[in-house]
Amino acid sequence: MTPRTIWLHLRVPFSFFLLPIFWFAVSQSPNPDWGRALSVLLIVHLLLYPASNAYNSYFDKDEGSIGGLETPPPVTKELYWTSWALDLVALLLGAFVNWPFVVYLLVYGFITKAYSHDRIRLKRYPVFSWLLISGLQGGITYVMTYASINNLPLSAVAQPQLLFGGFLGMLNLMALYPVTQVYQHEEDARRGDQTISMMLGVRGTFTCAIIMFTLSMVAFYIYFEGSYYFVLYVLFLLPAMALFLRWFWQVCQDSRLADYRSTMRMMWTAGICQNSFFLLLAVLMHS
Numbered sequence: 001m002t003p004r005t006i007w008l009h010l011r012v013p014f015s016f017f018l019l020p021i022f023w024f025a026v027s028q029s030p031n032p033d034w035g036r037a038l039s040v041l042l043i044v045h046l047l048l049y050p051a052s053n054a055y056n057s058y059f060d061k062d063e064g065s066i067g068g069l070e071t072p073p074p075v076t077k078e079l080y081w082t083s084w085a086l087d088l089v090a091l092l093l094g095a096f097v098n099w100p101f102v103v104y105l106l107v108y109g110f111i112t113k114a115y116s117h118d119r120i121r122l123k124r125y126p127v128f129s130w131l132l133i134s135g136l137q138g139g140i141t142y143v144m145t146y147a148s149i150n151n152l153p154l155s156a157v158a159q160p161q162l163l164f165g166g167f168l169g170m171l172n173l174m175a176l177y178p179v180t181q182v183y184q185h186e187e188d189a190r191r192g193d194q195t196i197s198m199m200l201g202v203r204g205t206f207t208c209a210i211i212m213f214t215l216s217m218v219a220f221y222i223y224f225e226g227s228y229y230f231v232l233y234v235l236f237l238l239p240a241m242a243l244f245l246r247w248f249w250q251v252c253q254d255s256r257l258a259d260y261r262s263t264m265r266m267m268w269t270a271g272i273c274q275n276s277f278f279l280l281l282a283v284l285m286h287s
Contacts, residue, residue: 005073006082009057010050014068017176017271018137019045021169023278025145027285028165037149039097043090044145048105051086052112054079059116064187065260067180067267100154104144111136123193130196134177138169168219172274175212178205179266182258202255206248229281236277240270 022041026032053068058080062072087109094102115122115129122129143157143166156162181188181197182205188195197205217234224230247266251258 001073001076001078006054006079008069008073009054009075009079010082010086011053011057011066011068012046012050014053015045015049016275017267018049018141019271020172020274020278021138021142022145023275023282024165024169025142026149027278027282029146029150032149032286033151036097036151039093040101040145040148043093043097043101043105044141047086047090047093048108051083051090051109054083054086055113056116058083059118060191062187065183066187068264070260097148098151100144100152100157101148103154104140104148107140108136121193123195126194126196126199130174130177134170134173138171138173139166142166142169164219164223168216168223171212171216171219175209175216176267176270179209179263181205183260183263202251202258205258206244206251209244210248232280233277236280237270237273240266240273243269 022044026037029037057066057072058075058077060066061075064072066072087105090105090109091102094105111122111132114120115133122132143162146152146162146165147154147157178195178197178200181195182202184195185198185202188198196208200208220233221230224233244266247257247262
C-alpha cells in the first residue's frame with residue numbers, strides 16, 4: 001500500500017462526526033485543563049479513531065463504499081500494522097495526560113478490535129454491537145473525556161450528572177449508528193455480518209433513528225432543565241432534522257436513495273449542526 005492509500009483508510013475526516021462528544025464534555029467541565037483538553041482532542045481524533053478505522057478496514061476488506069470513503073482501495077498487512085502503531089503512539093502520549101485516559105484508550109482499542117477481528121467479530125451481533133459501539137463512542141467517550149480534561153480519578157466517573165451526560169451521548173450514537181450502515185447491506189451480507197440496519201431493513205433503520213433521536217431530545221430537555229440552551233439546541237438541529245425527514249420521504253418512494261452519497265450528505269449536515277452547537281455551548285459556558 002502507498003502512503004496515500006493508507007491515509008485514505010484512516011478516514012480522519014470521519015472523526016468530525018464524533019467530535020460533538022468532545023465539545024459536549026468540554027462545555028460541561030467546570031475547570032477544564034486546556035492543555036489536557038487539546039491533548040485529548042488530538043490523541044482521540046487523530047490517532048485513536050483512525051487506528052480503529054484502519055483495523056476495521058483491514059478485516060472488512062470492503063469493495064463497496066464505507067463511511068467516509070466512497071471507493072476504498074485494496075488493503076494489505078501494512079494497514080494492520082499501521083493501526084497498531086497508531087494505537088501504541090496514542091497510549092504513549094496518553095500517559096502524559098493521566099492514567100484514566102490511558103485506561104480509556106485501552107478499553108476503546110480492545111472493544112473496537114473485538115468488533116472487527118474475524119475470530120471474534122462482535123459486528124455480527126446486530127443489537128449487541130449497536131448498544132456496544134453507541135455506549136463506547138457516545139457514553140464512555142464522553143465520561144472519560146470529561147474525567148481526563150478535568151484530571152479526575154476513575155472513581156469520579158460514577159457521578160450521576162456525568163453518567164447522565166454519557167447517556168445523552170449514547171442516545172445520539174444509537175440514532176446515528178444504524179444510519180451509517182443503511183447503504184452497506186449487500187457488502188455486510190457478503191461477509192456474513194448481520195448489522196442492526198440489516199435486521200431493521202431500510203425503512204426500519206430510519207424509523208429507529210427517529211425514535212432514538214426523539215428519546216435523545218427528551219433527555220436533553222431534562223438535562224438542560226428546559227432552559228434556553230435546549231431551545232438553542234433544537235434551533236441548531238433544525239437543518240439536519242429537515243434534511244433527514246425529506247430523505248426519509250424520498251427513500252419511502254425509492255429505497256435505492258438510501259445510498260452512500262445521501263448518507264454522507266446527512267452525516268455532514270448533522271455533524272456541522274451538532275459541532276456548531278456544542279462548540280458554541282463550550283464558549284458560552286467558559287466565557
